[in-house]
Amino acid sequence: MPAINLSKALDQSHASRIFDLAEIPLRELNRALHNLTARSNETAWEVLNPKGSHSVAVGVDQPVTIDVRGSVGYYCGGMNDGSAITVHGSAGPGVGENMMSGSITVKGDASQYAGATGRGGLLVIEGNASSRCGISMKGIDIVVHGNIGHMSAFMAQSGNLVVLGDAGDALGDSIYEARLFVRGKVESLGADCIAKEMRPEHLDLLQGLLDRAGVTGVKAAEFKRYGSARTLYNFNIDNADAY
Amino acid sequence: MTYRNPPTTPRKSATFDDYTLSEIRRAAATGIYDIRGAGAKRKLPHFDDLLFLGASISRYPLEGYRERCDTSVVLGSRHAKKPIELKIPITIAGMSFGSLSGPAKEALGRGATLSGTSTTTGDGGMTEEERGHSKTLVYQYLPSRYGMNPRDLRRADAIEIVVGQGAKPGGGGMLLGQKISDRVAEMRTLPKGIDQRSASRHPDWTGPDDLEIKILELREITDWEKPIYVKVGGARPYYDTALAVKAGADVVVVDGMQGGTAATQEVFIENVGQPTLACIRPAVQALQDLGMHRKVQLIVSGGIRNGADVAKALALGVDAVSIGTAALVALGDNDPRWEADYNEFGTTAGAYDDWHEGRDPAGITTQDPELMQRVDPIAAGRRLANYLKVMTLEAQTIARACGKNSLHNLEPEDLVALTIEAAAMAGVPLAGTNWIPGKNGF
Numbered sequence: 001m002p003a004i005n006l007s008k009a010l011d012q013s014h015a016s017r018i019f020d021l022a023e024i025p026l027r028e029l030n031r032a033l034h035n036l037t038a039r040s041n042e043t044a045w046e047v048l049n050p051k052g053s054h055s056v057a058v059g060v061d062q063p064v065t066i067d068v069r070g071s072v073g074y075y076c077g078g079m080n081d082g083s084a085i086t087v088h089g090s091a092g093p094g095v096g097e098n099m100m101s102g103s104i105t106v107k108g109d110a111s112q113y114a115g116a117t118g119r120g121g122l123l124v125i126e127g128n129a130s131s132r133c134g135i136s137m138k139g140i141d142i143v144v145h146g147n148i149g150h151m152s153a154f155m156a157q158s159g160n161l162v163v164l165g166d167a168g169d170a171l172g173d174s175i176y177e178a179r180l181f182v183r184g185k186v187e188s189l190g191a192d193c194i195a196k197e198m199r200p201e202h203l204d205l206l207q208g209l210l211d212r213a214g215v216t217g218v219k220a221a222e223f224k225r226y227g228s229a230r231t232l233y234n235f236n237i238d239n240a241d242a243y
Numbered sequence: 244m245t246y247r248n249p250p251t252t253p254r255k256s257a258t259f260d261d262y263t264l265s266e267i268r269r270a271a272a273t274g275i276y277d278i279r280g281a282g283a284k285r286k287l288p289h290f291d292d293l294l295f296l297g298a299s300i301s302r303y304p305l306e307g308y309r310e311r312c313d314t315s316v317v318l319g320s321r322h323a324k325k326p327i328e329l330k331i332p333i334t335i336a337g338m339s340f341g342s343l344s345g346p347a348k349e350a351l352g353r354g355a356t357l358s359g360t361s362t363t364t365g366d367g368g369m370t371e372e373e374r375g376h377s378k379t380l381v382y383q384y385l386p387s388r389y390g391m392n393p394r395d396l397r398r399a400d401a402i403e404i405v406v407g408q409g410a411k412p413g414g415g416g417m418l419l420g421q422k423i424s425d426r427v428a429e430m431r432t433l434p435k436g437i438d439q440r441s442a443s444r445h446p447d448w449t450g451p452d453d454l455e456i457k458i459l460e461l462r463e464i465t466d467w468e469k470p471i472y473v474k475v476g477g478a479r480p481y482y483d484t485a486l487a488v489k490a491g492a493d494v495v496v497v498d499g500m501q502g503g504t505a506a507t508q509e510v511f512i513e514n515v516g517q518p519t520l521a522c523i524r525p526a527v528q529a530l531q532d533l534g535m536h537r538k539v540q541l542i543v544s545g546g547i548r549n550g551a552d553v554a555k556a557l558a559l560g561v562d563a564v565s566i567g568t569a570a571l572v573a574l575g576d577n578d579p580r581w582e583a584d585y586n587e588f589g590t591t592a593g594a595y596d597d598w599h600e601g602r603d604p605a606g607i608t609t610q611d612p613e614l615m616q617r618v619d620p621i622a623a624g625r626r627l628a629n630y631l632k633v634m635t636l637e638a639q640t641i642a643r644a645c646g647k648n649s650l651h652n653l654e655p656e657d658l659v660a661l662t663i664e665a666a667a668m669a670g671v672p673l674a675g676t677n678w679i680p681g682k683n684g685f
Contacts, residue, residue: 030463054456059393059464075447075460079393094447098391113447117388119432135446136388138432155442157432174440176433233437234420237274 016044016067026053033083036062050076052092057085063102077104080121096123099140112149115142118159124213131168134161137178143213153180154190162209164218172226176233180226181206183218192232196225266509277509278417280342280598280608281568282410282501282545287518289501290552292665293658294674297644305643312639313649316563318540319401319470319493322462326470326493327379327401329563330359331635332650333553335627336498336544336567337383337403337474339365341418341427341439342505342598343571344615345372346623347607350574352376353620354627358635363403363565366416366441366505368430369395376624381472384461386415386442389431393464401494402461403472404454406445406483409502409545412476412516416441417506422601424610454490462491472496477517477545481525488530488539496565497526499545503568505608506599519545521668527560536560550637557638558653559669573630574623575605 019029029047036042040062047068050056054073057066060083068076071089081100090108099118106114109127116132118140125133125142131149134142134156143162150168153161156178166184173190179202180193189195198221206220232239255261269277298304305312319326335355340348342365349372355362361379364370368390374380382399384391396402407413418427418439428435448457458471473487474496487495499519504512523543530536543556544565556564568576577585579592584604588597598608606617642650645657659674660666666673667680678685 026463027467031466034466055460055463058460059396061393074453074456078460079396079464081393093453097447098388098393100392116447117391119392132446136442138388154446155440176437233434235275235417235438 016046016065017042018046018048020048021051021053021056022049026055030055030058033057033060033062033064033066036060036064038062040064050089054092057083060085060102071108080104090127091125095125096121096140099123109146110144114144115140118142122209122212128165134159134178137161141209141212143209143215145215147184150187151190153178153193156180160205160209162206162213162223164215172228174232175226175228177228179205181209181223182226183223186224186226189226192229193226194229196227198223198225278419278506278599279509279512279596280503280505280507281512281596282503283513283516283518284596285513287501287546288520288662288664288668289518289546290520290555292520292661293555293669293671294661295551295554295558295641295645295657296659298646302646304646305648307640307643310643311648312642313651314635314639316540316651318542318563319472321493321535321539322467322491323401323470323493324466324468325400327361329361329379331631332557332563333358333547333631333634334360334381334542334563334565335362335570336502336565337363337365337381337405338567338571339367339418339505340370340373341365341367341389341422341431341610343607344609344618345370346615346618346620347571347574348373349376349620350618350623350627351570352380353624354570354573354631355379357624357628358631360631361400364399366405367427368392369399370430372620374398376620383474386445387431388446389441396461396469397465399469401470401472402465403474403496404457404461404492405474406454407476407478407498408474408504409476409498409500409516409519410504411507411511412478413443414507414511414515415443416504417599419506419599419601422599422610427610451486451490454486458491470494472542474498476500476502477519477522480517480522481529484526484529484541485533488533488535492539494540494542494562495526495530496542496544497522498565499543501546501568502544503571518668519543519547520665523556523559523561524668524670530560537562550634550639551641553634554638554641554650554653555658557650558657559655562651569630570627571607573627574607574618575626576603576607578605581605 045066050070052073056076058078061081063082066085073092075094077085082102085104087106091106091110093111094113096104097116099121101120103122105124110125110129114129114133115123117136123142125144128146129148133148133152137156137159140159147165153172157176163182167186169187170190172193203220316332352373356378363381381401384404420436470493472494473492475483477499500516540562543561581604603609606614658671
């Protein structure tokens, strides 16, 4: 195993604590993040050279900021509970999966399953998101500046998905109570997903989400709202063709 | 006096038997397939088709009440910093809160803890009842991710990634609206009273390469402390076991088609998947081929009923077994004392399987506050502990008779099969012969 130059890798002279993944194993990063307590003074973290590493900054449960300088692999920020993570690059599959609270911002694009099963917090994708964005979401708010791929918000239970661009095929298939706001074109809607009236409370909600996500120059009124028709909530054989 | 030709006895079709006819009439009347709980009810090759040889001139038995026969097992020693140590190789399988009542989950935890073994959450998250009363609790990581959160992940003793289950390999779940109480709805983030569908695939990974990355994530979140199990239904036990090992599992759980479910289509339960007996040898073979037998532990479930079943599974190379249906029966499921109630539903004690309807007279598969009062978690936990004790003593009795000072020293050589089918599946000789079908070209 190569010798690790800790004095170089753990540069304490900066305001933020820097972890260079080119020199320190991922395990050490996540261990250090998990060792944080509410009293920790190390509230700003920087991760260098992620180079597509999987599971960067997963399971963090303290309100620290984590800046990842580069692109990450699978499950970056998985189960995040309170931290504010910024990926200064693109993210692989499952970014922010099962997030509880906090925020994750991806400056580039995101691969499949972004925000899957997320329960809370805010996920912002400044580029595009691939297929199954917000799959099975359970309370998370997701804002995508670009487009999203097919089967997004599949079986989405709760939370809000905002898309400034277009949505691919079968948006919101088998959706429950999540709210979907799309500004551009929707290729097709999935089973039991319908366009819904945009009432004042929805405009307020959406404007709040746009503000939180730092979106400017876009009005809530430019979006359409989609959600569940609730016809598949209780099994009825006469609906069998919908599946 | 007129002559009458002798009549033939009325003859019913073996193909169109009474059950089949009733099902056709039911389908024709309702237009909906039949949903029920439990596992396969059809007759299948099973452990009853195997016998132990016992000791003889060439094998010495151990003294029944004098000589020790170890029953302990360690699970998760491959990668986990904190493997699980169990006193007996019989664990309680995953069953959800939602499908089962709170008192029933508590009773499972109490019984398992008294017996020095583990119990398992299910598709609905971890409840305080079972965490509080389970010394060793396995937390299931399911496609639905209902109730999944990092806090519970960290207070679990092991994590079981559920890919499938024996009753329905390739199928998701369905909890009908009548069982979605306020508490169940809140835990699952769904409106009360709607039918709750559990996905059949995980939302954020597909295939063995992704699974490896998912396991890495779960290990990172839990700081490599917890054993990670991968549970599969009895579909392709050789390849599923090999791929789970490749993906980094500490423990592989293979659930045969007799393994129960809370609610699935009857046609699915009875026609998809393989019998437990048929799954064991391929799974063991996969571990042996990879040089991982006993390094990655194998748990098998589906139709385990007594100590003989436990001993036979272990003799075939399994490290531990898991029980679900039998544990529920020990708690009081299908008890004849509720016969009048069962009759009201047009069924009888021992046959009641409409667990999804939430009207269980025994108070186990229900969310009805009045019905669930019928389960006294302390008394039911004690019954489960008694039952586990009996199974363990039975398995030890057999092991000693085979000259083994540990249940895990039982081996295929201790077994013969009563049928050609069982001989082929288990890879042991047909009784009275040295013939193992499929071996040596025959």
